[in-house]
Amino acid sequence: MRVRVKLAAFGAVLVASMAGTVAYIIDTRQEQERQIAEAPPVPVTDLKLVSQQARIIFRSTAIGDDYGRVAVVRLDDPDGARAFTPATCDRVYSRQGEAVCLYSKAGFVTTYRAEVLDENWAVRRDLPLSGVPSRTRLSPDGDWVATTTFVAGHAYTSPGEFSTETLVTPLNGGDSLNLEDDFKLIVDGRPNNSQDRNLWGVTFTGDDDHFYATAASGDKTWLVRGSLKTRELVALREDAECPSLSPDGTRVAFKTRNGQAEGQWLIAVHDLASGRSTLLAEKRSVDDQIEWLDNDHVLYGLPRSGNGPSASDVWTVPADGSGSPELFIPDAWSPAVVR
Amino acid sequence: MYISIRDKPASDGAGGPRGQRPRIAATVFLLGTVSLLTDVSSEMVAAVLPLYLTAELGLSLIAYGVVDGLYQGVSALVRIFGGYLNDRTNRPKWIAVAGYGVSALSRIALISAQGFVAITAVVTADRLGKGFRTAPRDALIADVSEPGVLGRAFGVHRMMDTVGAALGPLAAFGLLLLVPGDYNSVFVASFAFGIIGVAVLVLFVPDRRTAGGGPGLPLRKLFGELTSPRLRRPLLAVGVLGLLTVGDGFLYLSLQHRDDFAARWFPLMYVGTNLVYLLLAIPVGRLADRVGRARVFIGGHVALLAVYLVAAVPSGGLALTLLALGLLGCYYAATDGVLPALISPRVPAAARGSGIAAAQTVVVLARFAMSLMFAVLWQFMGPSAALYLAAALLVAGIVVSARLLRGVDQAEPVREATS
Helix, strand or coil: CHHHHHHHHHHHHHHHHHHHHHHHHHHHHHHHHHHHHHCCCCCECCHHHHCCCCEEEEEECCCCCCCCEEEEEECCCCCCCEEEEEEECCEEEEECCEEEEEEEECCCCCEEEEEEEECCCCEEEEECCCCEEEEEEECCCCCEEEEEEEEECCCCCCCCCEEEEEEEEECCCCCCEEHHHHCEEEECCEECCCCCCEEEEEEECCCCCEEEEEEEECCEEEEEEEECCCCEEEEEEECCEEEEECCCCCEEEEEECCCCCCCCCEEEEEECCCCCEEECCCCCCCCCCCEEEECCEEEEEEECCCCCCCCEEEEEEECCCCCCCEEEECCEEEEEEEC | CCCCEECCCCCCCCCCCCCCCCCEEHHHHHHHHHHHHHHHHHHHHHHHHHHHHHHHCCCCHHHHHHHHHHHHHHHHHHHHHHHHHHHHHCCHHHHHHHHHHHHHHHHHHHHHCCCHHHHHHHHHHHHHHHHHHHHHHHHHHHHHCCHHHHHHHHHHHHHHHHHHHHHHHHHHHHHHHHCCCCHHHHHHHHHHHHHHHHHHHHHHCCCCCCCCCCCCCCHHHHHHHHCCHHHHHHHHHHHHHHHCCCCHHHHHHHHHHHCHHHHHCHHHHHHHHHHHHHHHHHHHHHHHHHHCHHHHHHHHHHHHHHHHHHHHCCCCCHHHHHHHHHHHHHHHHHHCCHHHHHHHHHCCHHHHHHHHHHHHHHHHHHHHHHHHHHHHHHHHHHHHHHHHHHHHHHHHHHHHHHHHCCCCCCCCCCCCCCC
16 A cells, blocks of 8 residues: 555656656747747848958857858948858858858767868868867968867866867868967966966967967966967966957957956957056956957957847947947857958 | 566575575665666756856856866765764665755756856755765665675666766757757756656655664764774775876876867767776676675776776777777776775674765775876876876786785675674
8 A cells, every 4th residue: 555655656756747847848849939930030131242242250149940050241231131151150250261160069969060161161171179169260361270169078176077178270281289288388477387277269460470368277367479389378467368359460359357256257458569458348248259340349249138049149349448339230149250 | 687676684684595696675776766867867967068058158167167176075075974974863765865855956946047156056066965865875775785796786776877877968968959959948857857766765765774773873983983994904995096096087088189089079988988887887796796896896997007008008099999988987887886885894884874985985085186196297298108107006006905905805794783
């Protein structure tokens, strides 16, 4: 009798949990289908047409069948019609005639890929990639590509946990360089050999040698200037992450903790000649590698709370601390300006 | 393979007639089922957490990883505390229920947890629950099993546990194919598996008093048991070997460095290791019962030594990677479940939870210390040289531990204290 009661109780728990889960999943599926059906149609234009002029390439996060696809808008009409490319990326960057695409391939075993794409969005080259896509950049001359991913099993103090892996790969052949293993880090004139070093968020100069990136150790981060020739990374200032070099090469935009809580960042611009930094007018937390719209404005993605999976928009704000943020491209992420 | 079921206290006789294999208690299968369901539940979440944090919440994983490292120490303390509470209250079932319950509840909390602090709190709760429940569960397994089949009993449990760990990620990514991008569905399903696991534990696992119904053991006596000569040498040997165990994170990383396939299919490395582990858990457990648990435990570390050497070779392809994963699976099969089977006969039932917890904590802390030291070696010598050095030290460690464990297998199991 007692066993019967127990079996009945177990049956009830089993049925309730299974039915609840299945009901939740069915409900979610229907909600997703409803959202796709009800989503306002995105104005679409011709890819060839847009690709002939100055443009912005980005990951489209508009709800619908093209969610996650790389799209292109005209630079002078960023919230106008977008043209979809065949590529689907989590993180994309592009220059004239070339793009780099990081994506996770969903499946029973999720794998991660990085590919260099040609002007027709066909795969030109596979890059090594072993973790969740985070940042990527091409050098202005197209000779180098940098990728940053989150990798399991890299963190020294807690094997199996996460840290970043940043690779710089020459596109004309040759092996990838690992910023952590292949470069020396120099902070305040002294080499820093600590085991918990982490490096991420590369931005290239146009001289085929120098780049900027983030170095971290302990609870500190630094803006570093790296050299591909000397294999050195020299810290320029503290508390600066994910640098992005301005088109004229005089300033670096970055995100900074600036005394904020864990996981909160403001964005700022560092003048390389004077060493002075200016906080920008955006007050919300930005976790993105900034892109320069032109020498006076920056672009960055912000997640949008509420409906749909990973809703996000691209915003713009003046690069000198003045003005106020403005919505630039709705339903977009990972912008790259191509002229 | 033939496994029959019985569920009688181990103390009521020496099993069946000569020639008939002693049976594995039903409780072991029930606890195995609880672990299987709980592991499906926790590995579902673990598999999608990195994607969820970056893609959905836009959190920087760096911060997550930094804080996460701190929990290892906390988890070790909770483990000891779980073992102590087990012996103090003498209610292993309900201590285990608390541990499994906290982990199950943490899943549903993930749905509303938005932001860095909330997520880390939830993940911590899960870890703490895991640390807390391990010792009382292993004490229960030891209590319901014949001393002669402890290795096989733990093997059965670990095999079921590992099946759950292998199924979890598949279930999670399968779900995400069904409802793309909806991580909450994964958390809800994970919660359901967790609750069913707790239900099996609460409803069907007997509420045994491991020390035969007596009151709990006072702290001072407990401490005396843990430092008794019977336990001192095994704990020392386990500590020495733990100190020379390079974390599998480093081993996978080293394989990944030289093999493109390993780099691309990184998540499959865990699956491969787990597959070998679950296939070997029972046979190796039986082997341990037959030829001696200490011997098999040492043998596991010889397999680990071979992994170091295979991983240290500067270049190698798919075949070497598979060989390394297979050997790593052997190492887990010969150590994870064999350790409690080795320790529990050497502790009186009244102190069993603490004894098992002590051995597991020694392993966790020793490995953590090794990770810190090995990181420095890795940094300055490079992966290959660091692994060769670790291999040389492990040879010495194996020799020392083999001496320390000599005679442990032959020794009479400890007689129950009468007071």
